C-alpha cells in the first residue's frame with residue numbers, strides 16, 4: 001500500500017514540476033510528502049517558487065499564483081491517468097491575461113490527443129479554441145445555445161451579440 | 166439578546182433586498198432566519214430569484230449569481246454600519262462583464278460619501294474608477310507601484326504598458 | 331473515441347429538447363452568468379452517475395428536472411443522452427456509435443417518488459454497466475478529468491491531509 | 502476623514518520604501534498575478550491589528566518582513582504607516598493629520614523573537630489605543646469594510662449557522 005502511494009506520488013510529482021514550469025515561465029514547484037517514510041501519517045505539501053521569488057508554501061502565494069499551482073496539480077493528475085475527454089469549468093477565473101493565455105495554450109497543445117471542453121468568460125482563452133459555443137438565457141428561464149460563434153461576436157460583457165449558424 | 170439580533174436582521178434584510186434588486190436588474194432576494202422565534206437555534210438562509218427564474222436557495226444558483234448575492238449581502242452589512250473607508254479585493258472575479266459593470270457603478274455611486282479602494286483585473290471595473298494605480302513585480306521580487314495609470318495603458322493582460330506619472 | 335453530441339430534455343435550465351454537437355479538439359463555451367454553462371457539465375456528470383447529487387448542485391435528483399422558470403409548467407421528467415463516436419471500439423460495445431441515456435421521472439402517483447432509468451443504445455441498462463463501459467474509456471465521475479466550477483478553490487483551501495488523500499484515491 | 506497615504510517599508514514584497522498616495526472617491530488597483538496588490542490590503546490590516554496573523558496570509562508576524570526575494574538580503578524589520586486626513590476630527594486626536602504606524606522588528610539576539618511597536622503621530626502607543634481611535638472612525642480589522650480576496654467564496658460556501666453568526670457579531 002505504501003509502495004503504491006509512493007509510486008503514484010513520484011510520477012505525479014514529475015508531471016507537476018514540468019507543467020508548473022510551463023505555466024509559470026521559469027518558476028519551480030514540487031510536491032512534498034510531510035512524512036515520506038510513513039506517508040499515510042502525514043499530508044501533502046505544495047511548495048512553489050514563482051519567477052524571481054523565494055520558495056513559498058501554497059498558503060502564502062497570491063490568489064492567482066495559488067490557482068495556477070492548483071491547476072498544474074490537476075493537469076499533473078490528468079496526465080498520470082490520461083482520458084479521451086476533459087471538461088474544465090472556469091478554471092481561468094483568478095488568472096491575469098498572461099496566465100490565462102498560458103493555460104489556454106497548454107490546453108490547445110493537449111487537445112490534439114484528447115477532446116477538451118472549457119467553459120470560460122476570458123477572451124485570452126476563447127482566442128485559442130477551435131470552436132466557440134455561446135449560451136444565453138431566454139426571458140422564460142430556458143437556456144438557448146447559439147452554435148458556432150466567432151470571437152468577434154462575443155462582446156466584452158460575455159454576451160453573444162449575433163447568433164451564428 | 167434575541168431582540169437585538171432580530172433588529173439587526175430586519176435592517177440588513179431591507180438593505181439586502183434593495184441592493185440585490187439594483188445589482189441584478191429585476192431580480193429579488195431575501196434573507197430568512199431558519200427559526201424566527203428562536204433565531205439562535207437556526208441558521209440564516211439566503212433565497213434569491215434571478216430575473217425570469219424561480220426562487221432558489223443560494224446553493225443551486227450559478228457561480229456568478231452566488232457571488233453577486235454574497236456581494237449584495239456584504240454591501241447590506243456595510244450600509245448598516247457605514248465606514249469612511251472600504252477595501253474590496255477582486256470581488257468581481259466571478260462576474261460576467263455586465264454584472265461587473267453593475268457592481269462597479271454601485272461602488273462609484275457610494276464613493277461620493279466614502280472612500281473606496283478596489284483591487285481588480287476587469288476593464289469593466291477600471292473604467293468606473295476616478296484613479297487607477299498600476300502595480301508590477303520587478304525582477305528582484307520587489308513590488309513597484311506605477312502611479313496614476315490611464316485605462317488605455319492597461320493591456321488586456323492586466324500589464325501596465327507605460328509607466329504614467 | 332470522442333463525444334459527438336449531448337441531447338438534453340428538461341435537464342435543469344434546458345426546458346426544451348436541445349442537441350449540442352461536439353467536435354474533437356478544443357471547444358470553448360461562453361455566455362453570461364446564470365445562462366446555463368455549468369448545467370452542461372452537470373448533464374455529463376448526471377449520465378456518468380456521481381455518487382451524490384450534491385455534485386450536481388441539487389438537493390435531490392428531482393431538483394434536476396426543469397422547474398418551469400417564472401411562467402411555465404414544471405416538467406415531470408429529465409433526460410440526457412451522451413453520444414460517443416466508438417469507431418476505435420474503446421468502449422466494449424460492437425457499434426460505431428454508443429448512446430448512453432439516463433432518465434429520471436417523477437412518479438405520477440407520488441410527487442416525492444421518482445424512477446431512474448439507464449439505457450445503452452436504446453436498450454435498458456443500469457449504473458453498474460455504465461461504470462464498466464466508461465471505465466474502459468477512462469471517463470469517470472470521480473476522476474479529475476471533469477473539473478467543476480469551484481474545484482480549483484477547493485484544492486487551494488483543503489488541508490494537507492485531504493490533498494494527500496487525492497493521491498491515495500489514485501493509487 | 503479619508504486615507505491620504507500608506508507608507509510601506511520592507512512589508513512583504515515592498516522591499517523598498519514606498520509611499521502610496523490616495524484620494525477620496527473611487528481608486529482602482531490593477532496589475533498581474535503576484536505583483537503585490539493584495540499585499541497593500543494586508544498592509545492596511547497589519548496596522549489595524551487583526552486578532553490573528555492568518556488574516557495576513559502569514560504563519561507568524563515575521564513572515565511579513567521582506568524575505569529578500571531571489572537575490573537580496575532579507576530585511577530585519579517591516580513598518581507600515583497609515584496617514585489619515587483628520588480635519589473633521591472623527592478620530593479623537595486634535596490634529597489635521599493622524600499617522601498610525603506599526604513596526605515589527607526581529608530581535609538581534611534571537612531570530613525567533615520579535616518586537617512589535619505602535620506609534621500615533623510619532624509617539625509610542627499600543628494596540629488598545631489604535632482600537633479605540635479606529636472604533637470612532639468605524640474602521641476595524643474585524644468588520645466587513647475590508648473585503649479580502651476570497652471572502653466572497655467563503656461567504657458562499659459557509660454553513661447557514663456560520664452565516665447567522667455574522668449577524669450575531671454585529672448585534
Ligand SMILES: Nc1ncnc2c1ncn2[C@@H]1O[C@H](COP(=O)(O)OP(=O)(O)OP(=O)(O)O)[C@@H](O)[C@H]1O
Pocket residue numbers: 141215218219221225226227228229230341342343344361362363364365366367368369370393394395396397398399479
Ligand atoms: N431544475 C431547474 N429548472 C430550471 N432552471 C434551473 C434548474 N436548476 C438550475 N436552474 C437554473 O440554472 C441556472 C444556473 O446555471 P449555470 O450554473 O449553468 O450558470 P452558468 O452559465 O454556469 O453561470 P456562471 O457564469 O455564473 O457560472 C440557475 O440560475 C438556475 O435558475
Ligand SMILES: Nc1ncnc2c1ncn2[C@@H]1O[C@H](COP(=O)(O)OP(=O)(O)OP(=O)(O)O)[C@@H](O)[C@H]1O
Pocket residue numbers: 050053054056060061062063064065306512513514515532533534535536537538539540541564565566567568569570650
Ligand atoms: N515576506 C515577504 N517577502 C517578499 N515577498 C513576499 C513576502 N510575503 C509575500 N511575498 C510575495 O508577495 C506575492 C503575493 O502578492 P499578492 O498576494 O499581493 O499578489 P496579487 O497582486 O494580489 O496577485 P493576484 O492577482 O494573484 O491576487 C507572493 O508571490 C510572494 O512572493
Ligand SMILES: [Mg+2]
Pocket residue numbers: 089090227228229367368369479
Ligand atoms: Mg458556471
Ligand SMILES: [Mg+2]
Pocket residue numbers: 062063064255538539540650
Ligand atoms: Mg490578490
